[in-house]
Amino acid sequence: MIKQGKAWKFGDDISTDHIAPGRLFHLRTNLPELAKHVLEDADPEFAAKMSQGDFVVAGNNFGLGSSREHAPQVLKIAGVNAVLAKSFARIFFRNAINIGLLLVECDTDKINEGDELELELSTGMIKNKTQGTEIKITPLPDVMIKILNDGGLAKHIEKYGDFQLV
Numbered sequence: 001m002i003k004q005g006k007a008w009k010f011g012d013d014i015s016t017d018h019i020a021p022g023r024l025f026h027l028r029t030n031l032p033e034l035a036k037h038v039l040e041d042a043d044p045e046f047a048a049k050m051s052q053g054d055f056v057v058a059g060n061n062f063g064l065g066s067s068r069e070h071a072p073q074v075l076k077i078a079g080v081n082a083v084l085a086k087s088f089a090r091i092f093f094r095n096a097i098n099i100g101l102l103l104v105e106c107d108t109d110k111i112n113e114g115d116e117l118e119l120e121l122s123t124g125m126i127k128n129k130t131q132g133t134e135i136k137i138t139p140l141p142d143v144m145i146k147i148l149n150d151g152g153l154a155k156h157i158e159k160y161g162d163f164q165l166v
Helices: 022-027 032-034 070-077 090-099 142-149 152-159
Strands: 001-007 054-059 082-085 103-105 116-120 124-130 132-136
Touching: 022 032, 032 070, 070 090, 082 116, 090 103, 090 142, 090 152, 103 124
Parallel strands: 001 054, 054 082, 082 103
Antiparallel strands: 001 116, 116 124, 124 132
């Protein structure tokens, strides 16, 4: 799995409310409309600036706060390729994998906004094409990669009729 795109940089403690603003609760039944406001409370222009396939790059504790499933869903619907962060809130991490959004733990300090990145899960590396550097990622368990490749947990279960660990 190789993914390429531009980096959009955020800091530490980006909450689910930053990702899917609670004041737009009424849009939770219209996720494509809610996705037009993704990360609006962290960067009001993000949804308009980003392109399909770009990366969200953050610091520690990305996705903290409530367990609302809308947060990873709107990132995926908006076209985010993957979220790269130093660490993730546990519930957000599981919700993202379950809906098929790739999350990658790595050192994001040497990634700048606008850098062109190439993520290759099989080698466990991110190539920063802008800077000519590489960053090692924390590998995901094979079962999570399988779920992601299937498009999320529901699609994985549809495909196999059960949860497949191997």
